Amino acid sequence: MAQHPNSLLDEIFDTALSGPRIFTQKSVLFHDYVPSRLLFREDQTRSLAYLFSPLLRGERSSNVFIYGKPGTGKTVVTKLVISKLQQRADRAGAPVSVCYVNCRVEGSEYRVAASLARTLGQDIPFTGLSVKEVFNRFTTALFSAGVTLLVVLDEIDCLVSRYGDDLLYMLTRLNKPEAASSIVIVGISNDVRFKEYLEPRVLSTLSEEEVVFTPYNSIELEAILSARVSHAFQEGVVAPEAVQLCASISGSQHGDARRALDLLRVAGELVERSGGPVVTVQHIHLAEQTMEKDRVTEVVHSLPLHSKLVLAAVLNCLEETKARVRSSVIYGRYVSLSRDLGTRALSSRRVLGLLRELSLLGLVDKRIENYGRRGGRVTMVELDAPLGLVRRALSDDALVAELFS
Ligand SMILES: Nc1ncnc2c1ncn2[C@@H]1O[C@H](COP(=O)(O)OP(=O)(O)OP(=O)(O)O)[C@@H](O)[C@H]1O
Ligand SMILES: [Mg+2]
The missing domain is CATH 1.10.10.10 (Winged helix-like DNA-binding domain superfamily/Winged helix DNA-binding domain)
Incomplete structure (x- = not known):
C-alpha cells in the first residue's frame, strides 16, 4: 500500500534535519564554480597569458582558437586568465575590455551580438532589431570607445553549426590599421570537427594561434577531485577509494573533470538522502547509473x-x-x-x-x-x-x- 503523503514527507524532512551532514559547501561542486587553483593547466594558462600580454602595453594580440575535449578546463582557465587580465589592465590604465559570451547559453546570433554591444554600454532590446543592426551598433560603439576588446566566444561550435559563420566572419574583418579600437577573438570549442564548418578565410584568421587542452588522466583527476572534496564535503565523509573510482571512471572515458565532479556530487546527494554517513565505492557506481539514465532520457526526449x-x-x-x-x-x-x-x-x-x-x-x-x-x-x-x-x-x-x- 502507498505510504501516506504526510508520513512520507515527515520521513524525508526528518532525515534532512537529523541525518549526518555530508556537504559543507556543495556549491563548490557546481559547474559555474571557479576554483582558485587550477591543477595541471600551467602550460595552457601560461600560453594564454603570454598571448594576451601585449594588450597591457596597448598593442594588439593574436586571435586564439582553444580546443579540447569536454571538461578539460578550457572555460575555467580562460575565465581565470581574462579576469586577471582585466584587473591588471584597469590597474595599469590600459584601454582593454573583455567580453565573455557562451554561445550555447545565448543560443542565437542576435543574443551573441547583443551581448557584445552591451559590454560597450549599448542598450539593446531583447528582440526587435535585425542582427545586422545590432552588429552595427556594436561596431559604432567599439570604434568610438578607443579600446581593445577581447571577445571570448565559448562553445563557438553551437553558434556556427546553427547559424553559419557570418557573424564570426564580420568580427574577424573588423580590425583596421588606422582605427583607434581593435578586437581580439578567442574561440573555444570541444568539437574536433568544428574547423570543418568554417570557411578557410575565417579559419585562418580565427586560429592565428591555437591552444590545446588535453584530457586529464586518472591520476590528475584524482588530485583535482581531492582538492575539491576538502572544500565541498565534511571531513572523512568521502572514502578515498570512492574518489579513486570517480577518477578512474572519468579517466578511462574522456578525461572529463566535470563528469568526475558530477559523479561525486550525485553520490553525495544519494548518501544525504539515505541518511547514511559515508560516500563509498557503491555510491559512486549508483551515481554513475543514475547519471547515465538521466543523460540518455534527456537526450532521447529532445x-x-x-x-x-x-x-x-x-x-x-x-x-x-x-x-x-x-x-x-x-x-x-x-x-x-x-x-x-x-x-x-x-x-x-x-x-x-x-x-x-x-x-x-x-x-x-x-x-x-x-x-x-x-x-x-x-x-x-x-x-x-x-x-x-x-x-x-x-x-x-x-x-x-x-x-x-
Ligand atoms: N585543472 C583543474 N583544476 C580544478 N578544477 C578543474 C580543472 N579543470 C577542470 N576543472 C573543473 O572541471 C569542470 C569542467 O571544466 P570546464 O568547464 O573548464 O571544462 P571545458 O573544457 O570548458 O568543457 P566543455 O568543453 O564541456 O565546455 C569545472 O567545474 C572546473 O571547475
Ligand atoms: Mg566550457
Missing part, C-alpha cells in the same frame, strides 16, 4: 521525430540480430517504421546524417568497416547506451510507443 525513428530502427534491428548492423539495413527498417506512422521517410543520405548526430550525442556508435580489397566500405552501427534505457526513453513519446506495442 530528439526530433525522425531522429527518434532512426534510433527506433537501430533498436529494432539490434533486438533481432544482437550484433552490429549495416546502416543500409537500418535505413530499410526506418523506412518501414515511417510508413507505419504514415510519415514520409527522409532520404538515405539524410538518415546517415541523423546517425552521425546520434553518434555525436553518444547514443549510437557508428564506424566504417572495409570489406576486402574490392568489398568496399560499409557503415556499421551499434548502440552506445543501455538498450533498456533507450527503449524506455523512446516509449515516452506516444507516437513512437505505438511502434513498439
Whole structure:
C-alpha cells in the first residue's frame, strides 16, 4: 500500500534535519564554480597569458582558437586568465575590455551580438532589431570607445553549426590599421570537427594561434577531485577509494573533470538522502547509473521525430540480430517504421546524417568497416547506451510507443 503523503514527507524532512551532514559547501561542486587553483593547466594558462600580454602595453594580440575535449578546463582557465587580465589592465590604465559570451547559453546570433554591444554600454532590446543592426551598433560603439576588446566566444561550435559563420566572419574583418579600437577573438570549442564548418578565410584568421587542452588522466583527476572534496564535503565523509573510482571512471572515458565532479556530487546527494554517513565505492557506481539514465532520457526526449525513428530502427534491428548492423539495413527498417506512422521517410543520405548526430550525442556508435580489397566500405552501427534505457526513453513519446506495442 502507498505510504501516506504526510508520513512520507515527515520521513524525508526528518532525515534532512537529523541525518549526518555530508556537504559543507556543495556549491563548490557546481559547474559555474571557479576554483582558485587550477591543477595541471600551467602550460595552457601560461600560453594564454603570454598571448594576451601585449594588450597591457596597448598593442594588439593574436586571435586564439582553444580546443579540447569536454571538461578539460578550457572555460575555467580562460575565465581565470581574462579576469586577471582585466584587473591588471584597469590597474595599469590600459584601454582593454573583455567580453565573455557562451554561445550555447545565448543560443542565437542576435543574443551573441547583443551581448557584445552591451559590454560597450549599448542598450539593446531583447528582440526587435535585425542582427545586422545590432552588429552595427556594436561596431559604432567599439570604434568610438578607443579600446581593445577581447571577445571570448565559448562553445563557438553551437553558434556556427546553427547559424553559419557570418557573424564570426564580420568580427574577424573588423580590425583596421588606422582605427583607434581593435578586437581580439578567442574561440573555444570541444568539437574536433568544428574547423570543418568554417570557411578557410575565417579559419585562418580565427586560429592565428591555437591552444590545446588535453584530457586529464586518472591520476590528475584524482588530485583535482581531492582538492575539491576538502572544500565541498565534511571531513572523512568521502572514502578515498570512492574518489579513486570517480577518477578512474572519468579517466578511462574522456578525461572529463566535470563528469568526475558530477559523479561525486550525485553520490553525495544519494548518501544525504539515505541518511547514511559515508560516500563509498557503491555510491559512486549508483551515481554513475543514475547519471547515465538521466543523460540518455534527456537526450532521447529532445530528439526530433525522425531522429527518434532512426534510433527506433537501430533498436529494432539490434533486438533481432544482437550484433552490429549495416546502416543500409537500418535505413530499410526506418523506412518501414515511417510508413507505419504514415510519415514520409527522409532520404538515405539524410538518415546517415541523423546517425552521425546520434553518434555525436553518444547514443549510437557508428564506424566504417572495409570489406576486402574490392568489398568496399560499409557503415556499421551499434548502440552506445543501455538498450533498456533507450527503449524506455523512446516509449515516452506516444507516437513512437505505438511502434513498439
Ligand atoms: N585543472 C583543474 N583544476 C580544478 N578544477 C578543474 C580543472 N579543470 C577542470 N576543472 C573543473 O572541471 C569542470 C569542467 O571544466 P570546464 O568547464 O573548464 O571544462 P571545458 O573544457 O570548458 O568543457 P566543455 O568543453 O564541456 O565546455 C569545472 O567545474 C572546473 O571547475
Ligand atoms: Mg566550457
